[in-house]
Amino acid sequence: MDTAEVFLSVLVLVIIIVSLLSNVLVLICFLYNPEIRKQVPGVFTLNLTFCNLLLTVSNMPLTLVGLVSTGQPGGGDTFCQLVGFLETFLTTNSMLSMAALSIDRWIAVVFPLRYHSRMRHRDAALVLGYTWVHSVCFSTAAACLSWVGYHQLYASCTLHDPGESDRTQFLVFTVSFHCLTFLLSFIVLCVTYLKVLKVARFHCKRIDVITMQTLVLLVDIHPSVRERCLEEQKRRRQRATKKISTFIGTFMVCFAPYVITRIVELFPSIPIDHRWGIFSKCLAYSKAACDPFVYSLLRHQYRKTCRDVLNRLLKPSSFNASGRGQHDHETRVRNNGVPAAAE
Known part of the structure; x- marks a missing residue:
């Protein structure tokens, strides 16, 4: 491994650790605070958190193994196809969940008096159902046509060019997939958040x-x-302005390089360095580590919940420590022959 590959390996490892800890913390806040669970955006946030967690534990470690071993990780082609199916499904679902969150914010800001009638838990479930159907359709189609497998350029199990026989079909599928997922989500983010910014x-x-x-x-x-x-x-x-720029900016910085690389990859005459391919994949993975901070942990309600959880965890320890200190004090007093009541 050269210096660039070592850097990429460390980067993937850092992304795994940050993504795992931050998304678990969001999940703890959701389970601890009933007010968060009652809010309609919590449905989209929970779905996004689960997608990020599954991507962190299923795809990122295999990418790290593939990068270190410079080859397909163990488990066979069937296992790699399953992981590639999950990667396509989870990435698609995450993008659409971000678009759903932007629609929810747009309704809340532009139509505040009619928000509770326009965006109920039933409506959120319908939107969430569409994201699942959309994600399942594309990922299932790719798996059934054997278009998922280990890709050396990204050192991961993902969408893979089948070869000359199905190149045209794969090209149409890839362009359609990214247009109806990445581009659609980006347009929704821009339209809704710019409307929110105008009202703000x-x-x-x-x-x-x-x-x-x-x-x-x-x-x-x-x-x-x-x-x-x-x-x-x-x-x-x-x-x-900063909040809107963060929502749209992190989406573009994390996903755009990877999507552009996937499109350029369809033209064999254009060479792509494998280090850039892995780096673009790392940027896409980094969105799973950014989302908890962008959508949850930096909000006042989540920060307060984190403090409450931390205080609740520390209080028993403090009580036990004070109890042990009092017990030791009484023991020392008895050993010195002085009644404890005399203190």
Whole structure:
């Protein structure tokens, strides 16, 4: 292994650890907090978390083994086809779950008064059902046509070119798959989040007008207070833009290089270095490690739940430690011949 392959191996290992810990933490928060379970977006978040966890424990370790051993990991072709089926299904389901989350946010922000009537748990189940049907159809079609297997360019079990006999069919399938999955999800993300950003900026502008009118009326206000109000206006305008940029930016940075590489791969005349292929695969894997922070753990409700879980775990330890300390103190007192009541 050269230096680049060692770096890629370490990168995959780090992604596995971060993805496993962060997604498990999201799952713990979901199970611990009933308020999170009652919310409709929690259905999409839970589905996304399960997809990321399954991808972390099934596909990423095999990619690491394939990268280290520079060959197909053990288990045979049937096992690799099963893993390739899972990879196609889970990646597709994750992308569509992100699109579903963006639709939910769009309805909540643009139609706040009608949100509870337009997005109920039943409606979320129907949207989730579509993501599953969509993912199962593409992954099953690829598996039935023997278009999944070990791919040396990505050191993983994934969609694989069958050869000259079915190249045209595979080309049509691959382009259709990425257009109806990656491109469709990207368009939904852009349309919905840009609508959300437009509404958020409109509300910020109204708040800014009210704030400025208040500052004009309060002529005796201290300059430092006025400055803090203006800084808060600026932060409020930037906050919505940063969130929207994070949602769309992480999707593009993680998935776009891999999808573009898969499309370019369809043209044999264009050479692709295997290190770039593995790196693009690592970027796609890294989305599973980013999603818990982008959609869950950085939100106030999840942070508070994490603190509550941590405090609940630490309290028994503190109680046991204090109990042992009191017991040791009483033992020392008795050994010294002094009654404990005299202390």
